[in-house]
Amino acid sequence: MHVPEHQTPELRRKNIRLAWMLGGLALFFLVTSFPFWSGLFRIVGNQAVQ
Amino acid sequence: MTATTLTHDEAHHHDTPKGWRRWLFSTNHKDIGTLYLLFALTMLFLGGASAMLIRLELFQPGIQLLAPDLYNNLVTNHALIMIFGAVMPAAAGLANWMIPMMIGAPDMALPRMNNLSFWILPAAATMLILSFVVPFFPGGGTQINTGWTLYPPLSVQVGMSMDFLIFAIHLLGISSVLASINIIVTLLNMRAPGMTLMKMPMFCWTWLVTAFLLILVVPVLAGGVTMLLFDRHFGTSFFDAAGGGDPVLFQHLFWFFGHPEVYILLLPSIGVLSHVIPAFSRKPLFGYNSMVGAMLAVATIGMVVWAHHQYTIGMSLGAVTYFMIGTILISIPVGLMIFNFIATMWRGSMTFETPMLFAVAIVLMFTFGGLSGVMLAVVPADMQYHDTMFVVAHFHYVLMPGAVFGLFAGVFYWLPKWTGHMYDERLGKLFFWINVIGFNLTFFPQHFLGLAGMPRRIVDYNVMFTEFNVVSSIGAMIFGLSHLLFLYIIIKTIRGGKKAESRAWEGAKGLEWELDSPPAFHTWTVAPQIK
Numbered sequence: 001m002h003v004p005e006h007q008t009p010e011l012r013r014k015n016i017r018l019a020w021m022l023g024g025l026a027l028f029f030l031v032t033s034f035p036f037w038s039g040l041f042r043i044v045g046n047q048a049v050q
Numbered sequence: 051m052t053a054t055t056l057t058h059d060e061a062h063h064h065d066t067p068k069g070w071r072r073w074l075f076s077t078n079h080k081d082i083g084t085l086y087l088l089f090a091l092t093m094l095f096l097g098g099a100s101a102m103l104i105r106l107e108l109f110q111p112g113i114q115l116l117a118p119d120l121y122n123n124l125v126t127n128h129a130l131i132m133i134f135g136a137v138m139p140a141a142a143g144l145a146n147w148m149i150p151m152m153i154g155a156p157d158m159a160l161p162r163m164n165n166l167s168f169w170i171l172p173a174a175a176t177m178l179i180l181s182f183v184v185p186f187f188p189g190g191g192t193q194i195n196t197g198w199t200l201y202p203p204l205s206v207q208v209g210m211s212m213d214f215l216i217f218a219i220h221l222l223g224i225s226s227v228l229a230s231i232n233i234i235v236t237l238l239n240m241r242a243p244g245m246t247l248m249k250m251p252m253f254c255w256t257w258l259v260t261a262f263l264l265i266l267v268v269p270v271l272a273g274g275v276t277m278l279l280f281d282r283h284f285g286t287s288f289f290d291a292a293g294g295g296d297p298v299l300f301q302h303l304f305w306f307f308g309h310p311e312v313y314i315l316l317l318p319s320i321g322v323l324s325h326v327i328p329a330f331s332r333k334p335l336f337g338y339n340s341m342v343g344a345m346l347a348v349a350t351i352g353m354v355v356w357a358h359h360q361y362t363i364g365m366s367l368g369a370v371t372y373f374m375i376g377t378i379l380i381s382i383p384v385g386l387m388i389f390n391f392i393a394t395m396w397r398g399s400m401t402f403e404t405p406m407l408f409a410v411a412i413v414l415m416f417t418f419g420g421l422s423g424v425m426l427a428v429v430p431a432d433m434q435y436h437d438t439m440f441v442v443a444h445f446h447y448v449l450m451p452g453a454v455f456g457l458f459a460g461v462f463y464w465l466p467k468w469t470g471h472m473y474d475e476r477l478g479k480l481f482f483w484i485n486v487i488g489f490n491l492t493f494f495p496q497h498f499l500g501l502a503g504m505p506r507r508i509v510d511y512n513v514m515f516t517e518f519n520v521v522s523s524i525g526a527m528i529f530g531l532s533h534l535l536f537l538y539i540i541i542k543t544i545r546g547g548k549k550a551e552s553r554a555w556e557g558a559k560g561l562e563w564e565l566d567s568p569p570a571f572h573t574w575t576v577a578p579q580i581k
Contacts, residue, residue, distance in 0.1 A: 005109050006156035006157055006572075006575065007159075011239065011240075014239055015159040015160060015240075016160075018234070018235045018238065018239060019159075019160060019163070019231050019232075020233050022226075022231045022234055022265055023231060023232075024303070025265055025266070026227050026231075026265045026266075026268070026269045027269070028272075028273055029265070029266055029267070029269040029270055030269035030270070030273050031273075033269065033270040033272075033274060033303055033306075034273050034276075035288065035299065036278065040487050049260030050167075
C-alpha cells in the first residue's frame with residue numbers, strides 16, 4: 001500500500017478505515033432511497049406471516 | 051484559538067512540480083484548492099451568462115429572444131450550473147486550501163482521492179453542458195423544460211438530454227461524496243496535537259457538518275435520478291401512477307436532498323463569516339459553543355422538514371402542520387448565529403475592508419431572505435406564494451448573500467494569503483457596491499411581482515408586471531457585469547501588488563496566519579503544538 005510521505009502507516013490505515021465507514025454510510029442512504037427494498041421486505045414479511 | 055508553539059521545519063521542502071503534470075496529477079491540497087476555485091469561477095460566468103439571457107428575455111412582455119423551450123432549458127441549466135458547478139466547488143476550493151493550514155495538517159488525509167474528486171468535475175460539467183447543447187442537433191430530442199427539480203412525469207418524457215443530465219448529476223454526486231469523505235477524515239484524524247474538536251476553527255466546524263450532510267443526502271438524489279433513468283428506459287414505474295408508482299415519491303426524494311442542500315451551500319459561508327467578522331471587529335467570535343450547537347441544530351432539523359417545498363401536493367393536515375412548525379423552528383438556531391455575529395461586532399474596533407463589507411451585507415440581506423422564508427413556511431400563505439416570483443426573490447436573497455457573498459468575503463480575506471499580494475482595496479470596495487446594488491435592484495422588485503401574482507418559470511408575462519421586470523433586468527445586467535471587475539481584481543492580485551505579510555489582517559487569528567504569504571508548497575510538515 002502506498003503511504004503518503006506525511007502520514008505514518010498507522011495513520012494511513014486509520015484514515016482509510018474511516019473513509020470506508022463513511023462510504024458505507026453513503027451507500028446505505030443510496031440503497032434505502034429505492035422503494036424496491038422496502039417493497040421486497042414487505043413481500044418477504046408477508047410471506048413469513050403466511 | 052489558544053497560543054501556538056511553532057516547531058515546523060520550513061527548511062524541508064520539495065521542489066514544486068512544473069507544467070501540466072503539476073495540475074493533472076496533483077495531490078497537493080493548495081493546487082487542488084486552486085483548481086476547484088478556477089473551475090467554480092468559470093462556471094459562475096457560464097451560469098451568470100444564462101441568468102443574463104433569462105433577464106434579457108424578461109425585460110419586456112412578449113417573446114423577444116428565446117423560444118419557450120429554450121427559456122426553460124436555460125432556467126434548468128442556470129440553477130444546476132450555479133449550485134453544482136459554481137457554489138459547491140468554490141466552497142470545496144476554500145476547504146481544500148484552508149482546512150489543512152487551519153488544523154496544522156500537512157495535507158488532506160486522502161490526497162489521491164482529492165485529485166479524483168476534483169477531476170470528476172470537468173467531466174460532469176461537460177455532461178451538464180451537453181444536456182443543454184444536444185437538443186440543437188438533429189435527433190437530439192426535446193429540450194429540458196423541467197427546471198432543476200426534474201419532476202416526473204415531465205422528466206420521463208423529455209428527450210435524451212435528460213440522460214446526459216442524470217449522468218452529470220451522478221458524477222457531481224460522486225465527486226461531492228468523495229470530497230466530503232476526505233474532509234471528514236482530515237478533520238477527525240489529522241488535527242495538530244492539542245487541537246480538540248472544540249478548539250477547531252469555526253470554518254472547519256462548518257465544513258464538518260456540511261460534509262456529513264452531503265454524505266447523507268446526495269446519495270438519495272442519486273437514488274431518485276437512477277429510478278428516473280429506469281422509468282425512462284427500462285420499463286419500471288417508480289413514478290408512474292398507471293404502473294402502480296407514485297410521481298410524488300420523486301418530489302419527496304428530491305427535496306430530502308434539496309432542502310439540506312440549502313444548508314450545504316450556506317454553512318461554509320457561515321464559517322467564513324466566523325473568521326471575517328472577528329478579524330475586522332478585533333474581537334473573538336461571540337459564543338463559539340453556541341455557534342457549534344446552532345449549526346448542529348440547523349443540520350438536524352434541516353434534514354426533516356423537506357416537504358415544505360411541496361405544500362400544494364395535497365398532504366394531510368397533520369403532515370403540513372409538522373413541516374410548517376419544523377421549518378419555522380429552524381429560524382431559532384439561524385437567528386442565534388446572526389445574533390452571535392452582531393454581538394461579535396458590538397463595541398468592536400471595526401474597520402470595513404472588502405471582506406467585512408460583504409460580511410455586514412450578508413448579515414442584513416440573508417436575514418431578509420430568512421424572513422421571507424418564514425413567510426413561505428406558513429402553509430396558508432405559501433398556497434398564495436407558491437410558484438410565484440416571490441419564491442425566486444426569496445431563495446436568491448438566501449443563496450446570494452448567504453452562500454455567494456460569503457464565498458466572495460472568503461476570497462478577499464484569504465487572497466493575500468494565497469497569492470502573497472494585497473488586492474486593490476479601492477477596486478474591492480467598488481466591486482462590493484456595484485455588486486450589492488445590482489443584486490438588490492435585480493431581486494427586490496421580484497418580491498412585489500410575486501405578491502402581485504406573476505408566476506415563475508414563464509417566458510412571457512402580463513403587461514401589468516412590466517415596470518418591476520424592467521428594473522429587475524437592468525439590475526441583473528449591472529449585477530452580472532460587475533463580476534468582470536471581480537475577475538480583474540483577482541488577476542491583478544495574482545500578477546502583483548503590495549506584498550502581503552504572514553498575518554495579512556491585523557485582527558486575523560489562527561494557524562494559517564502563522565505561515566508565509568504565499569505559503570510554501572508543503573506546510574506543517576512538522577505539526578504545530580496547540581496549547
